[in-house]
Amino acid sequence: MVQQPQPQPERPGWWRDAAIYQVYPRSFADGNGDGTGDLTGIRTRLPYLADLGIEAIWFNPWYPSPLADGGYDVADYRDVDPAFGTLADAEKLITEALDLGIRTIVDIVPNHVSDAHPWFQAALAAGPGSPERERFHFRPGRGPGGDLPPNDWVSEFGGVPWTRTTDPDGTPGDWYLHLFATQQPDLNWDHPEVRAEYEDVLRFWFDRGAAGVRIDSAALLAKDPALPDFTPGTDPHPFVDREELHTIYRSWRRIADSYADPRVLIGEVWLPDAERFVRYLRPDELHTAFNFDFLTRPWEAEALRASIDTTLALHAPVGAPATWVLCNHDVTRTVTRYGRSDTRFGFAAKAFGTPTDRALGLRRARAAALLSLALPGSVYLYQGEELGLPEVEDLPLDRLQDPMHFRSGGTNPGRDGCRVPLPWSGTAQPYGFTSDGVEPWLPQPDDWAALTVEAQSADPGSMLRLYRTALHLRRTEPELREGEFGWLGSAPGVLDFRRGDGFRCLTNLSDAPVPLPAGAETLLASGELTDGQLPPDTSVWLRPAG
Structure with missing residues (x-):
């Protein structure tokens, strides 16, 4: 058993009104000068985050991964990808952050693993009908020779969510399900080994001092065992928001509550039905979940007020806190989105060539920051939002890596534009993100000199100074905690x-x-x-x- 870091004096229910900062490790800070962000770089910037006034950090996946989907294709949950450092680096980061009063939330991706994961490699090697394949969703195809996918589902990334395997003799074999990229085979959550594995992964990180987990695609794990075709309006849905999920999360909650300092479960739950959404927040399930309804609303008073009213009303009966978020690693940055004629978020709005008024977007983003930080509940701040960074919409096509771009046939630029490395200092690339003369893994714009942490720290009217002041007021004004x-x-x-x-x-x-x-x-x-x-x-x- 790894010795846990000593927790800071506990504020009961800290997660109910915390300001939580999201770090995309690849793009936050590079400590070894190879152009990719890493845990050493993050550790050197912890004083910046403490000064900003946040209380916890949610880290996007830092596990070993082929990076077919930005690390959400996990090959090993109990280690750190060498590009980011080592497991020892992660343990140091958790400890050093806690010494500054900052808790750590790690990302768990339970719907799928990487096709490089030992389980999936064993399933391919074992062949049709093997016990190894029962941990996933392998099925024979339909039509003559099994040449058609087993059902008509559509991938979350667009296209067919099935890939056909090749049998050891070289002939076409069964198909496997992947709701996301081909390299992300879905797990079978009816299998007891799958459930036991993730419960052990939770304990692994909780034992190392992680204060909680963020659960990726939390409403997609369970599937109808028959894997039937999808008929719109079908209830229950064959793979979204199924009843079996609640049994899974009750089990996870028992694990989280078993620690002397209870851990926190945070769900990524994209559901249009608000009443279905809050069922995940009952007292014996998840502690909280992302409120995507607020994020997707247009910059209109009536729409935002309706979202606030609905959110607070639905959370009240289950005693869960609301959450407020303007942006994350999957959506168009706030400054860009609010500068468009259609200020709602939708993946279609990422199309190439959509015009935006950056000055208008910046004014609205500043106003939205104070609005969201004043609402009751917790708030999530995606790295770079405190700098007012815009979406980078002119990345060279040969540098794009997001599978959403490729699966759209190149019509959608994907999500790389909100994942460009942060600018820390200086007047040209790499803006202090990595060593001078080293090119970041994604190129930064030439006009970001005024947006660096260094430049904004010296400017009383900057977005960074606005966020610092607001976050510190949020911690010191009693009414913003309990009013x-x-x-x-x-x-x-x-x-x-x-x-x-x-x-x-x-x-x-x-x-x-x-x-x-x-x-x-x-x-x-x-x-x-x-x-x-x-x-x-x-x-x-x-x-x-x-």
């Missing part, structure tokens, strides 16, 4: 709410200035306030008069 939420009367196009009696947030999403409340003290504003007016696309935090 009851309530809407206040407001002009059309304005979101106006209180937290307790001592804090008020206004966000103007209309096209005209609106008067500020008389006598209120301004704590923080996302833009300049003039003549007692709140300009369009601006948020302000106030301490009410009296």
Whole structure:
């Protein structure tokens, strides 16, 4: 048993209102000068994160992986990919972060493994009908000679989610299911060895001090054993949000609760039905889950208010906290998305050549930051959002790596544009991300000099300074921790709410200035306030008069 780091004095239920920072290890900081981010680089930047004011870090996968899908094709859950460092580096990172008051959340990908995983390699070698293949979904094909896929499902990345194997004698064999890329075979969660393996993986990282896990594609693990064709409107769905999932997560919750310092389970649950979504948050299942509804809404007051109301109302009966997120490693960066004519998020909006007004997007992103940080619950901040980084939409085609791009036939640029390495200092590539003269794994734009951490730290009006101030106020203002939420009367196009009696947030999403409340003290504003007016696309935090 690995000796656990000594936890900091515990704040019970810290995850209920924490600010959690998402690190994409490949693109955060490079410590060994090879152009790829790594754990050593992250460790050197921990003081930056502590100064920012976050309370936990969620790390995208750092496991050994062929990187067919950015590390979400995992070959070994109990080690670290050599590109990122070693298991010892991960243990040091968890300990050093905790010494600074920052907890660690690791990513678990239970729906599938890499095709390089020992289990899948054994399944291929063992052949049809073998026990090794029962851990996955192997099926004979349909049609003459079994040349057609076993069913009509569509991959989450587009196209057919089935790949045919070749038998040892060289003839075409069975097909295997992969809801994502070909290199990501889906696991059979009806198999007891699969369930036992992931329970052991949880313990492995919890024993090393991880404060929790983020569960990738949490609503997709269970499949109808018959793997039938999909008929729209079918209930239950053959592979989304099936009842069997709740038994799995109740088992995981018992493991998480067995620690003296209980661990936290955080689900990635993309479901359009909000009532189905919160079923995962019952007291004996997941602690919390990402609120993608808020992220996908347009920059419109009525739409955002409806999302806030629905989210808070549905979370209340199960006693789970809401979560708020504007961006992550899968979606268009906020500055770019909010600068478009259609400000909703959708993967179709990533099409090449979609125009954006960066200045408008930046104003709205600053306002959205204060809006989301003032809401009750926890908030997730994707690396680079605190710098106001835009989506990089002109990456050379020969540098793109995301399978979404290739599976779209090249029509979709994929997700690499939000994964470009961070700019830390200097006036040209690599902006302090890696050693001078070394090219990052994805190229950075030539116009990012003003967006570096170094430049923004010296600029009182920068996005970084806004986030630092807001996050520290969020930790020190009691009302932002515990204050009851309530809407206040407001002009059309304005979101106006209180937290307790001592804090008020206004966000103007209309096209005209609106008067500020008389006598209120301004704590923080996302833009300049003039003549007692709140300009369009601006948020302000106030301490009410009296």
